[in-house]
Amino acid sequence: MKILFLAANPRGTDQLQLDQEAKKIEDGLERSKLREQFTLVTKWAVDAESLRRAMLKEQPDIVHFSGHGAGDTGLVLVGQDGSPKPATAEALSGLFQIFHDVKCVLLNACFAEIQAKAIVEHIDYVIGMKRAVKDSTAIAFATGFYDGLGYGLDIEDAFKLGRNAIQFEVASFPNHRQVSQDSRDIELPDVEPYEAVDISEDLNPTLLKKDRLAKTDLGSVVASESLAEKLRAAETMNTTEAIDQYRSRVRDFLADQKLNPIEEFQLATLAKVLGISDLMANQVLKEEQQVIDAARKNYRAVFQETISKGYYPFSSQINQELKELQSQLGLSNADVEEITLPIILSYEKNRRTSGPRTTHPTPISYSPGPVRPFISSRNFILGALLAASGIVSTLLIINLPNPSPLPDMPETPPSQAQEPHPMGATPESDEVPAVISPGAQSVNIRAGRSANTDVVAILSRGEVFYTLPENGDWWPVRNTSGSLGYVRSSWISLDSVDSSSTPQPSRSTAVQPTPEPHPMGLTPGPNEVPAVIQNAQAVNIRSGRSNDASVVGTLSQGEVFQTIPQGQVGWWPVRKANGTLGYVYSTRIRLASDNSANFHPLDPRNPSAPTAVQRATIQTNDGFLVVRTDKTPQSPEVDRIVTGEVFETIPQSDTWWPVRTADGSLGYSNSAYIRLAE
Structure with a gap:
């Protein structure tokens, strides 16, 4: 959860202890139970531009303003010359209408309730002071509020803890006199203790809630009602409807497969309002999480089986079917990457250490029952998913063709008898070097002239091997480690290799000669x-x-x-x-x-980086400029440059210019929105 702390103390106004307030918040969060879940970002001498840029760059969950308030005039920001500059309720409401994903706004300034009422139209929770507030009181409230959040309280209970901190802060013993230096006793005037700690209602901070939170589906329940009144109203709602409403909110929050602290707070609040017990609320959360866990488990099982059956590297058809399965299970791209990456890395590691598998894949049996063959990868994936989900109780024997990286190619029937390989134990004069075609990352070497025969080795992109060109579809090949087999001729390229200068591989088992001295020394040479x-x-x-x-x-x-x-x-x-x-x-x-x-043109590692680097700023009404990985608007986003931020670029003749942001991010931006510094 990110907290954006905005401080403003313009010239000519009473000096406030804003740095002490920020430090107390930071110290409290660092000591808290949930310290790893909070990030505090502080901005000082905030004016309208720095406020806007901070919102764009930080995308905070909580916005905390600390400074002076001027009632109807607005919050007091810093003007261009350092003098006071008002931020009106209308302007602040418009700002948070844009940044409506903020969960809570705290206006720790005098008479800020007016601005709070305008902001709460767009933000779930807004806190503002009703009247003038002392500096020490404001600091006490902020400290108590964030102490509560740091230990898992929801916003409403954290607000109550902040108000309680004010009670401790304002309590005092008027006109007290210590009896003696060695005594802990003091003499007090005849004052009621309650009067010494009372806070006038007008001085209390107030918590406002957005209408959709305050006005739930409980008929006449309104924001001013107490929690007990809300619970009594909830008792009149059908229990099933209440649980359905709660479950719907849980599903919304779990759309990204996880709950953040703000969402946990909101769910806890909703459960109380709906009268759902902690036991029932936890049960709903558990059930919905189990659905997500089951989807991830099923996808992992299917993906693992697809790999083990030899379908990797995947054809375009397999990739499409896995994408459809991902959509059916409701998994995000991040989920799929987290599931599949360890499986692929493990497979590649095993393949490098143990060599390619040469035996026919073993059919997979899930449970007793009649035989049902599957003859396509689509049926295989569906069958594996159903079996992993416990839906199918019959025997599924997966009869699949041996794997091939060649997408959607017709299969040729296997030979009845295995022919002798045309390439012998020693290199022949008519053998020529080759590489696989540019359209493939890797190609299987088959034991025979068919995609139905076993895989004996794998050729990677750029790897040189040797072949005997023939008229048929399958050519004999031998890789540099001596493995013999066949590759479909359409995946063999002879044009990219100079056969006259390529050394022939040796398959001799004789002792190899002593390695040659390395031609490069420890110091740079003239030919390097x-x-x-x-x-x-x-x-x-x-x-x-x-x-x-x-x-x-x-x-x-x-x-x-x-x-x-x-x-x-x-x-x-x-x-x-x-x-x-x-x-x-x-x-x-x-x-x-x-x-x-x-290299990116502005990459410091680029040995030929140009020197015509210029400083620039952006020129756009949006307030930011997107930096992308490549020179197209469809390329992924790397970073954003906000208005006023200085960055580096190299002017080009085309639309997209290379840029390097102030924090070192590299990418490309549309030159129409770039203004070169004079």
Whole structure:
């Protein structure tokens, strides 16, 4: 939960202890039970522009204004010359009509009830002071209020705790006299204790609630009624209807699969108003959470089975069906990523360490019953989901074709007898190097000339292998580790490899010669050039010029390293910034001089970054400018630049200019809304 603390103490007004108020709030939250759930952002000498920008940038849950109030005139902000500047009730109401997602506004200023009544038209809870309030009283209320929130109280109970803190603050012993220095006794005048701690009702802070919270579906129940009156009215409502109303609100809040503290507060308040017991409210929460947990469990089971049946890498059809399943289960993209990423990483790790599976996938049995075959991936996913959900009690034997990364291609019948592989134990003169076609990330090597045969290995994008071109649909191949098999010819590219300069792989079992000395020393040489990796998130650095050599390090996407181009496809020497030496296959290397687009133009790591960088601000009536990952309006949002914020850019001839924000975010923004600094 984010709290935006706004302070204003203009020149010529009484100086307030606003810094002490902020510190007491911060100290209380840091000591609280829920300290990890709160973030306090402070803004000082707030004027109209900084208020607007802070709301845009921070998107707070609670807005706290601390300063002076001038009744009908408005809250007192800081003007351009430091003098007082009023913020009228109308202006504040318009602001919070835009930022209506704020849960609570606290106006800790004199006579702020007038502005509070205007704001509450758009905000669930608004707190304002009815009349003039002392600085110490305002600080006491704020401290008590946030102490309550920090320990899990809802807004209404936290408000009561703040009022109680005022009672402790104003209590005093008038004209007291200590009996002696060694005694803890004091003499008091004849004063009633209650009169010493009473707070005039006019001086109390007031809590206003939005109509939709104050006027529930309880007939004549209104905001002024006490909790007991609301509970008595709730007793007249049909219990089933009350629970349905509560359940509906729970589902709304669980749309993002979680409850934040504000939503928990609101649910607790609603349960009280509807007369629902804590036991019943917790039961509803548990039931709705179980629905979400079951959906996640079912998706995880289906995804795991799809991987284990050999359907990864997924075809476009499988991806579409998984997307449909996600929609049916009501899962967000974040949920799916959280579920699937560990499964995929585990699969890739096992594949690298244990090699490809060469046996036919085993049919999966769920429970006794008659056999029902499934012959498509759609039926497989549906069957796995139903079985995981406990809906199907019959035996489901999944008869699937062996996996293929080639999307939606017709299957050819398997050969009756396995033919000898045309490529022998030693390289032949008519073998040619090749890579897989640019349209695929990976391709399976099959044991025979059919997608129904077993997978013996996997070829990755950029990996060089050897083949014997033929007239048929399936060509024989051998990868650099010696695995023999077949790949559909439409996924083989001969044009991207220079066969005359590509070394032939060796399948000899003889002892390998002593590794050659690495051509790059620990200090930069004259032939070294900067480079980055391509077509991968990360690449291993090998100790020698072979996939069988040990891994001595890794290179990440965007990481700059040094290499010596060898003039041919093969293993190039590299040196990381930390001095690690090794080899990387050349198809994974892109020289920085060849294509500086590997880097954002304003990325400090860019070895060829231009120097024509200019400072700029935005020019738009929206109050902000979106920064995107790429030069299209459909690209994901990286950050937002608010009005008045200075950033860096490089003017371009096209519409989208590269930008770097004040906090270092990199991206692209529409140049129509960029004003270069003079």
